[in-house]
Every structure is written in structure tokens, then in C-alpha cells.
Amino acid sequence: MGGSERWRYRSFYLGEPGIKDVLTSLGIDRPLYFTSNVFHDQDLVTRFLEFHRALDGEQDRLLHRELLVRSFGALFQRHGQAEQHVPGAPADARVLAPVLELMRDCYAERLTLEQMGAVANLTPFQLIGAFNRSIGLTPHTYLTQLRLRAAIRRLQAGRSVVDAALASGFYDQSALNKHFKRTFGMTPLQYVHARTS
Numbered sequence: 001m002g003g004s005e006r007w008r009y010r011s012f013y014l015g016e017p018g019i020k021d022v023l024t025s026l027g028i029d030r031p032l033y034f035t036s037n038v039f040h041d042q043d044l045v046t047r048f049l050e051f052h053r054a055l056d057g058e059q060d061r062l063l064h065r066e067l068l069v070r071s072f073g074a075l076f077q078r079h080g081q082a083e084q085h086v087p088g089a090p091a092d093a094r095v096l097a098p099v100l101e102l103m104r105d106c107y108a109e110r111l112t113l114e115q116m117g118a119v120a121n122l123t124p125f126q127l128i129g130a131f132n133r134s135i136g137l138t139p140h141t142y143l144t145q146l147r148l149r150a151a152i153r154r155l156q157a158g159r160s161v162v163d164a165a166l167a168s169g170f171y172d173q174s175a176l177n178k179h180f181k182r183t184f185g186m187t188p189l190q191y192v193h194a195r196t197s
Contacts, residue, residue, distance in 0.1 A: 010052045025069045025113070027087045027123035032080030039079050047071040059171055065113050066128060066140045073125040089129025095120050096130055099139075107146040108169035113139060143169075144179055151176055151188065156195070161188045 014022065019031060051067035058064065077086040098119040103111065113124035116139055122130060131139050147169045154164035165176035165188075180188045 010049070012048075022068070022072045025124040026073050026076060027125060028076075028082075028084050030082065030084065032076050032082040032084075032086075034079055035081055036079070039075075041078065044071070044074050044078065047074055060140070060175070061110075062112065062143070063140050065124070066138055069113060069124045070128055070138075073128070087123065087126060089126045089133055090122070091133070093130070093134035095122065096134055099127065103139075103143055103146060107143060107150060108167060110169075111143065145183075148176075148179060148183060151180070152191075155188055155192055161192070164188065 023029060023031065047067070048071045051064075051071045054060075054063055054067055073086060077088070080086070099116050099122075102116060102119050113127055117124050117127040120127070120130075128138055131137055131142060135142060137145075150168040151164040151170070154167055155161070159167070161176065162173045165173045168176070170176040170179070177187050180186070180191070184191065186194070
């Protein structure tokens with residue numbers, strides 16, 4: 001991040017491997033070019049800012065990957081100029097059936113966008129778009145909800161908070177605490193105490 005007393009900026013500098021990775025995630029094989037250096041696109045600014053902030057404070061690799069693909073996908077899809085276009089999400093919600101099954105069966109594993117997309121023959125960018133269109137959530141948010149439900153079942157069965165967190169696919173107890181409190185307004189330990197009192 002750079003700046004002065006009057007302005008601030010954040011930027012990404014992608015090397016060649018990073019650019020190739022983004023292109024693969026979007027389902028294109030050549031970089032797009034831009035006819036402007038400035039875009040008046042507040043949604044795009046918000047997406048990149050959210051990505052920067054997640055990199056500053058989150059340890060969740062799936063979230064980082066999802067935000068990277070969403071941000072650069074929106075940039076290329078909306079403002080990129082080239083003979084090829086970024087393929088969008090399919091309209092048929094049924095395409096997500098094998099992805100949802102994989103997520104339900106393997107929620108405790110370190111699933112990637114690439115793994116989830118592969119079972120439905122979707123790029124990571126198409127996968128994110130299909131989730132948003134059909135379910136109203138991103139893959140990361142949906143997977144987090146599955147993990148929270150699994151953690152609640154374990155807490156109800158008398159398992160410790162640490163054990164419930166790790167067995168449900170969270171990186172650690174802190175990650176479970178954060179998502180649990182954000183979703184339910186209390187920590188897992190407060191939930192356990194409320195159930196026993």
C-alpha cells in the first residue's frame with residue numbers, strides 16, 4: 001500500500017506465473033488489454049479492497065483464492081478488450097449438483113475452487129458465478145455454513161470447541177470462533193454454556 005497525506009493506493013503486481021494462473025481460472029488463454037487506466041466502477045473497487053483486506057488479516061486460502069478470481073474476473077469481464085471473452089456461469093442450476101455433493105461429503109477437507117469446479121466442468125470463475133446466481137452465496141460462504149452446522153452437531157455431542165473446529169474443517173479454534181460469532185452472535189463456548197444452563 002502506498003500513499004501520502006492526500007491520497008492512498010493499493011496495488012497488485014502479478015508476475016507471469018500469476019497472470020497465467022488468473023487466465024486459467026477465468027477460462028481464457030491470452031491476456032486481455034485495457035483501453036483505459038481508470039475505471040469508474042465502484043463495485044470493482046470494493047471487490048479489490050475486500051481482497052486486499054482479506055490478505056492482510058485472513059488465513060483462509062479458499063477465501064483468498066475466491067476473492068482473487070472474483071476480482072480479476074470482474075475486471076477482465078467488464079473492462080477487458082480482446083477477441084476472446086471470459087466465459088460466464090451457466091444458467092442451469094443443476095450443474096452445481098455434483099459440486100454440492102462433493103462439499104457435503106468433504107466439507108472438512110481443504111477443498112479448492114479448482115477441485116469443486118472440476119466435478120462440474122466449470123472454471124473457478126464460472127463456479128463462483130453459478131453459486132451466486134443459483135444459491136445467492138459464494139462457494140466459500142456455502143462451505144463455511146456446512147462447517148458451522150457440522151461444528152454445532154459436534155458441540156451438541158459434547159465435543160470440545162477445539163475438536164469441533166478441527167473436525168469440521170476450520171483451520172483452528174479462532175476461525176470457528178470468528179465465523180460462529182459472526183453468524184450466531186455468540187462464541188461456540190457461549191453456545192455450549194447456553195445449552196447446558
